[in-house]
Amino acid sequence: xxxxxxxxxxxxxxxxxxxxxxxxxxxxxxxxxxxxxxxxxxxxxxxxxxxxxxxxxxxxxxxxxxxxxxxxxxxxxxxxxxxxxxxxxxxxxxxxxxxxxxxxxxxxxxxxxxxxxxxxxxxxxxxxxxxxxxxxxxxxxxxxxxxxxxxxxxxxxxxxxxxxxxxxxxxxxxxxxxxxxxxxxxxxxxxxxxxxxxxxxxxxxxxxxxxxxxxxxxxxxxxxxxxxxxxxxxxxxxxxxxxxxxxxxxxxxxxxxxxxxxxxxxxxxxxxxxxxxxxxxxxxxxxxxxxxxxxxxxxxxxxxxxxxxxxxxxxxxxxxxxxxxxxxxxxxxxxxxxxxxxxxxxxxxxxxxxxxxxxxxxxxxxxxxxxxxxxxxxxxxxxxxxxxxxxxxxxxxxxxxxxxxxxxxxxxxxxxxxxxxxxxx
Ligand code: EPU
Numbered sequence: 001x002x003x004x005x006x007x008x009x010x011x012x013x014x015x016x017x018x019x020x021x022x023x024x025x026x027x028x029x030x031x032x033x034x035x036x037x038x039x040x041x042x043x044x045x046x047x048x049x050x051x052x053x054x055x056x057x058x059x060x061x062x063x064x065x066x067x068x069x070x071x072x073x074x075x076x077x078x079x080x081x082x083x084x085x086x087x088x089x090x091x092x093x094x095x096x097x098x099x100x101x102x103x104x105x106x107x108x109x110x111x112x113x114x115x116x117x118x119x120x121x122x123x124x125x126x127x128x129x130x131x132x133x134x135x136x137x138x139x140x141x142x143x144x145x146x147x148x149x150x151x152x153x154x155x156x157x158x159x160x161x162x163x164x165x166x167x168x169x170x171x172x173x174x175x176x177x178x179x180x181x182x183x184x185x186x187x188x189x190x191x192x193x194x195x196x197x198x199x200x201x202x203x204x205x206x207x208x209x210x211x212x213x214x215x216x217x218x219x220x221x222x223x224x225x226x227x228x229x230x231x232x233x234x235x236x237x238x239x240x241x242x243x244x245x246x247x248x249x250x251x252x253x254x255x256x257x258x259x260x261x262x263x264x265x266x267x268x269x270x271x272x273x274x275x276x277x278x279x280x281x282x283x284x285x286x287x288x289x290x291x292x293x294x295x296x297x298x299x300x301x302x303x304x305x306x307x308x309x310x311x312x313x314x315x316x317x318x319x320x321x322x323x324x325x326x327x328x329x330x331x332x333x334x335x336x337x338x339x340x341x342x343x344x345x346x347x348x349x350x351x352x353x354x355x356x357x358x359x360x361x362x363x364x365x366x367x368x369x370x371x372x373x374x375x376x377x378x379x380x381x382x383x384x385x386x387x388x389x390x391x392x393x394x395x396x397x398x399x400x401x402x403x404x405x406x407x408x409x410x411x412x413x414x415x416x417x418x419x420x421x422x423x424x425x
Contacts, residue, residue, distance in 0.1 A: 003422075006392045006406065008383035009415035010365055013289070014250035016412045020238050020257040021047040021403040022072065022231035025096075026193040029170040030200045030231060031055050032099035034076040035064065035107055036177060037204055039226030044073045046231060050400045054094045058086055062100075081107065088114040088145060094400075098126055099167055101147065102175035105138060111149045115142065120372040122331040128168040132159045136172075136179055156181030156220055164189050164301040169216070170197050176218040177206045185216045191302040192261045196232045203227045235261045236308045237402060238283065240377050243312040244409065245285050246272050246292050247319060247385040252412060253284040264297075264305045271295045272316065292316055294324030294359050301330065311337045311378035318346035319385045320359035327354045337375035340368040344382050344390065365390040370397040377402065384414055393421050 022045035034041055046052060056066050063082040067075040084104045091097040091114035104111035116126060130140050138151040156179050159172060169189040176183035190212055198211030204227045207219035238257045245252040246269060259266065259278035266276055269285060272292035277284045294317050299307040307330035317324035318341050328334050338348050338355060344366045348357045365388035370376035376398040383390030398405055406416045
């Protein structure tokens with residue numbers, strides 16, 4: 001892998017307009033769900049991201065024919081599949097590969113998917129995915145690091161999830177769509193991306209109701225047809241650029257987005273002192289040149305404050321006026337950005353899953369290391385606000401989830417560029 005660094009010269013307030021891309025966490029399950037139909041489908045607003053490339057390679061290895069164009073459209077034809085395996089080499093680079101388990105099992109009656117294992121932000125087990133599939137009649141064994149699942153015909157079941165899981169809910173929806181009879185999922189994840197997957201499947205003839213609420217019911221159908229779908233905008237990319245404007249005391253407008261999916265995040269930005277205006281598909285934010293106030297929150301499943309915005313808000317708190325307290329309740333180890341922010345001058349104390357941050361107006365540039373996707377985004381934000389130059393290494397993490405990040409930030413007036421890095425991984 002060629003390593004690259006981002007170099008940022010801080011303290012240039014952001015100003016201008018950009019377009020938000022399609023949501024990574026909706027595009028991934030939607031692409032996985034394309035395994036469920038033998039008719040061609042066309043999906044638009046697919047973001048150009050490393051994670052999308054990974055799932056496209058995974059589907060390609062299974063025999064799915066995929067055509068991509070420059071304008072974020074993908075055509076998928078899964079009529080001739082010849083493999084039901086998701087190998088370790090791909091799953092290890094992206095945990096969301098587990099999303100092929102439900103559709104493969106449903107289509108082939110058999111699936112072999114590498115166990116994802118731990119990752120930088122926590123242990124992240126998949127027990128809930130397996131428990132739900134077993135309830136639908138699958139036989140599952142774990143062997144040589146693989147989940148080996150079999151089911152002649154999946155049968156509808158009533159499933160109560162022990163905890164709210166996004167990809168767990170999505171896997172079970174995809175498995176249930178072609179199962180015999182009705183499936184009801186209680187304590188389902190309510191994230192907009194879960195709803196987007198259900199809307200996509202319904203356009204292909206699935207019968208899913210209640211997606212976006214805690215109880216989802218699915219009536220199994222015999223087959224799905226082809227169709228067209230437009231992926232919803234990325235609410236976390238949206239929140240990250242809003243945070244970039246807040247941290248630089250700037251003023252921006254984001255287009256092609258959906259403010260209704262960011263209510264908890266927009267309320268927190270208002271508490272920092274931002275003036276926010278919204279339309280159906282745009283958000284503008286103006287700091288009126290002021291330094292933000294610190295904010296307090298706990299992360300929790302949607303519609304509460306998203307864990308995927310926690311690191312970015314920590315960067316905001318590190319330059320804010322006052323002290324902010326952030327509690328992470330979704331993942332047990334999602335504070336890797338804290339040590340890096342401290343190297344840039346942030347004053348953060350960790351107590352278990354709580355971070356107490358006292359703002360300073362003296363963040364300074366430093367060489368720092370990206371450890372996961374959202375941690376990297378928080379370092380970019382801190383770099384935009386810091387005095388001097390910040391060099392962020394291992395930015396392949398950023399490319400997993402932010403389309404053209406330096407182009408978009410440059411368009412807003414940031415000084416940011418990419419250079420090759422000497423780091424060996
Ligand atoms: N969990 C279990 N057992 C399971 C499933 C989950 O214990 O079977 C636990 C996890 O360990 C975690 C919690 O439940 O502590 C919630 O995890 P969840 O399953 O909801 O996470 P995920 O589906 O693996 C998705 C997003 C993540 C996002 C989380 C939480 C995708 C592809 N990924 O992951 O996105 O952080 O939901 O909202 O949708 C990112 O984009 O940076 C990212 C990490």
